[in-house]
Amino acid sequence: xxxxxxxxxxxxxxxxxxxxxxxxxxxxxxxxxxxxxxxxxxxxxxxxxxxxxxxxxxxxxxxxxxxxxxxxxxxxxxxxxxxxxxxxxxxxxxxxxxxxxxxxxxxxxxxxxxxxxxxxxxxxxxxxxxxxxxxxxxxxxxxxxxxxxxxxxxxxxxxxxxxxxxxxxxxxxxxxxxxxxxxxxxxxx
Amino acid sequence: xxxxxxxxxxxxxxxxxxxxxxxxxxxxxxxxxxxxxxxxxxxxxxxxxxxxxxxx
Numbered sequence: 001x002x003x004x005x006x007x008x009x010x011x012x013x014x015x016x017x018x019x020x021x022x023x024x025x026x027x028x029x030x031x032x033x034x035x036x037x038x039x040x041x042x043x044x045x046x047x048x049x050x051x052x053x054x055x056x057x058x059x060x061x062x063x064x065x066x067x068x069x070x071x072x073x074x075x076x077x078x079x080x081x082x083x084x085x086x087x088x089x090x091x092x093x094x095x096x097x098x099x100x101x102x103x104x105x106x107x108x109x110x111x112x113x114x115x116x117x118x119x120x121x122x123x124x125x126x127x128x129x130x131x132x133x134x135x136x137x138x139x140x141x142x143x144x145x146x147x148x149x150x151x152x153x154x155x156x157x158x159x160x161x162x163x164x165x166x167x168x169x170x171x172x173x174x175x176x177x178x179x180x181x182x183x184x185x186x187x188x189x
Numbered sequence: 190x191x192x193x194x195x196x197x198x199x200x201x202x203x204x205x206x207x208x209x210x211x212x213x214x215x216x217x218x219x220x221x222x223x224x225x226x227x228x229x230x231x232x233x234x235x236x237x238x239x240x241x242x243x244x245x
C-alpha cells in the first residue's frame with residue numbers, strides 16, 4: 001500500500017506503512033468503522049469505474065487515513081460522507097488510477113445495472129437503466145459526481161456537502177442543475 | 190426516448206441503474222483482502238476483535 005496520508009496532508013517519509021498505535025477505545029471505534037463501511041467504500045470506487053483490485057486499494061488507503069484520524073471521524077449520519085470524502089481525495093491523488101476522464105466515462109457507459117432476472121425487473125426497465133447510464137456519461141464530470149452521490153450512494157444534501165467540501169445550499173443548487181441536465185440529455189436520446 | 194415526465198423519474202431510474210450492489214461484496218469478516226488490509230493498517234490481527242465467547 002502506497003503512502004495514503006497524502007489524502008490528509010503530508011506525512012513523514014517512510015512512516016506511512018508503520019502502524020500507528022491507538023488506545024483500546026480508538027481501536028474499537030476504528031474496527032466498527034471498518035466493519036460497517038468497508039464494502040461501501042469499495043462500492044464507491046467500483047461505481048466510478050475502478051477495477052475491484054483498484055477499488056480495494058482505494059479502500060485500504062481510505063481506511064489508513066481513517067486510522068490516523070479516527071478522532072476526527074464524525075458520528076452518523078456524517079460518518080459515511082466523511083469516509084467517501086477521503087476516498088474521493090485518494091482517488092483524485094492516486095497516480096496509479098490517473099485515467100483520463102473520457103476513458104472513465106466510457107467505462108461508466110459500459111457498466112450494466114445489477115439486474116437480477118429473477119426479480120420483477122422487466123426488459124423495458126433494463127433498457128431504461130442503460131439509457132440513463134448513457135445519458136449520464138454525456139454530462140460534465142461534476143454533474144455526474146453529484147448525481148451519483150445522490151442516486152447511488154443515496155446521500156442527503158448535507159452529506160454530499162461533506163463529501164464535496166461545499167455548503168448544503170451549493171449542493172442543492174448544483175444537484176438541481178444536474179438533474180435538469182440529466183433530464184434534458186434524456187430528452188435528446 | 191421521450192417518455193420521461195419529470196426529473197424525479199430520471200433520478201429514480203438512475204438510482205435503479207446503479208451498476209454496483211455493495212451488498213454483493215464480501216463483508217470484512219468474509220474477505221481475506223479486507224482482513225489483510227485491516228491488519229496492515231492496524232498492525233493487529235483482524236480476528237482479535239472477535240467476541241471471545243465465539244472463540245470457545
